[in-house]
Amino acid sequence: KKKKTMHLTSQQQHKLQDANECASNSCLVMIGCQLLACVIIRHRQTLEDFAQQYYVIAAEIACQRSVQGKRKILRCCGPMVGASELAFRLTVRAFGIDLTWTPMIDADGFTKSYLYRKEMIQFHDNDPTVAQLGGRDRTNIIHAAKLLAQVDQVKAVELNCGCPMRCARKGRYGAFLLNEPDLLCSIVQGMRSALHGKALCAVKIRIYKNDPLRTLNLCRRLTSPQECGAQILTVHGRSVCKEHDADWNIIRQIKTVIPKHVLLIANGDVRSLRQLRLCAAFTACDGVMAARALLKDPESFSVPSDRSLPDSSIRGCALPPFRAALLYLKWVEIVGAPWQCIQRHLTEILERPLRQAPHLRKQFTTLRSNSSSANELESLYKALNALSLTIDSHQQDTTISRTQPPSSSSPVVVSVR
Incomplete structure (x- = not known):
């Protein structure tokens, strides 16, 4: 598609763009007519469904038409x-x-x-x-x-x-x-x-x-x-x-x-x-x-392109939740924070990876209870870094075991009906 577009003249490209806009508008008009029909027959449930569909498509078209990069959001x-x-x-x-x-x-x-x-x-x-x-x-x-x-x-x-x-x-x-x-x-x-x-x-x-x-x-x-x-x-x-x-x-x-x-x-x-x-x-x-x-x-x-991570160890962290948690702990060491805030943020940020690895949840709970003072943030940082490497290697091993073919020495059982 890119190669074909490169050979189009500017006039043809404008016509193609107008055709895309007409197609988008016709889609909205079609759903708008369905909305009007629902109003006439007073079918409430169908009206709500079509209204939601119209709302989503209108937002998608507005997003496509917005000029990315020219307006700072x-x-x-x-x-x-x-x-x-x-x-x-x-x-x-x-x-x-x-x-x-x-x-x-x-x-x-x-x-x-x-x-x-x-x-x-x-x-x-x-x-x-x-x-x-x-x-x-x-x-x-x-x-x-x-x-x-x-x-x-x-x-x-x-x-x-x-x-x-x-x-x-x-x-x-x-x-x-x-x-x-x-x-x-x-x-x-x-x-x-x-x-x-x-x-x-x-x-x-x-x-x-x-x-x-x-x-x-x-x-x-x-x-x-x-x-x-x-x-x-x-x-x-x-x-x-x-x-x-x-x-x-x-x-x-x-x-x-x-x-x-x-x-x-x-x-x-x-x-x-x-x-x-x-x-x-x-x-x-x-x-x-x-x-x-x-x-x-x-x-x-x-x-x-927007990320500004100060530490090379954080930049090299492959798991996004641990990357954010480690950076947060670095800032806590510099500017300080109440322990209640530290506990809440680490629990919220690391909720999903700890749910995927339930055998590590107990280890993380022990870390939090043992690190109840701000003086032990360095040990907590190292422990979380090691924990992220453990989960990363665990996920890689799981991926390899799923994609690896069975060895020739292992017997292959074939069931015949």
Whole structure:
């Protein structure tokens, strides 16, 4: 096919491209007619099936038509409580992540407690970060934003209006602040004024359930320079109830109503590099955020050309989960991390290989219990490196035994009916 395409003239190539687009459009028109027929006969189940099929094909076509390389899509690692510490942020950045978020910082505790402030302000020159604030007290949030704007590595300060947890419901902050849009807009406006251009003003929200117009109006208010003036808007495509899949269609509509200078970051149902590109093409957003996918596999959005692995032993590691775990331990040795975070990350990253090799799970559990202090990280690093080599050789032996023909000395039994 490549050789034939090389001999085509430019006019013939344009005709071929137009024919491909017509074929794609005709496919969408055909499914659209089927959707209309389902609406007429009011067949709900068939309607949902065709709607899902139409949605997937439309996203695929949008992904094919997007010009790769001309539009930079920000790959973002979202905030996670007890998991977005500095060592993990530096780990995912080594695998191609462009922008990271801190765990949610309690604005009340940040302004009142020096110890809490010292614990949460952990940054690195190689990690330009968005600091996320949580709370509903306007005065404390503005004061905390001023303090964070003085840190050079903080490129933006974000108000969290997307947390659906019980503590957020009880304190009426996070996603439950969306029920008070006037207070929300007042807080964002105060943050924008307090930052004085030292850092960007950002907001993360969820959508309203079954109310797209209300969602669009709120996004218009938050990003309007005359009212709030937020410069980064992150939209999680689910409502607080979380009973449905992420709605990329509403994110696509939000992109059309906000100013062009505002960065729109899409969040929800993105677990691989292909889904990231699909989401970016369909929603026309400026960046895509993921959290749980990167927690289990820090290389989810990685391209080999983007990797910057400092250690030759890590670069030579053949198994991706162990490669990420070893790099994480290297950063823990340099910048430190709570042991609870170390235990959680190693358990999440190495869950799949340990499931494939159950006889090694007990050995890994013993390693974790014996290495309960940060002083023994070097021994844990060496043990995990040896463990990766063991699993790699075990997989190679299994592959060889499957492909190796039976020896001539072994008897061959043939059953005849």
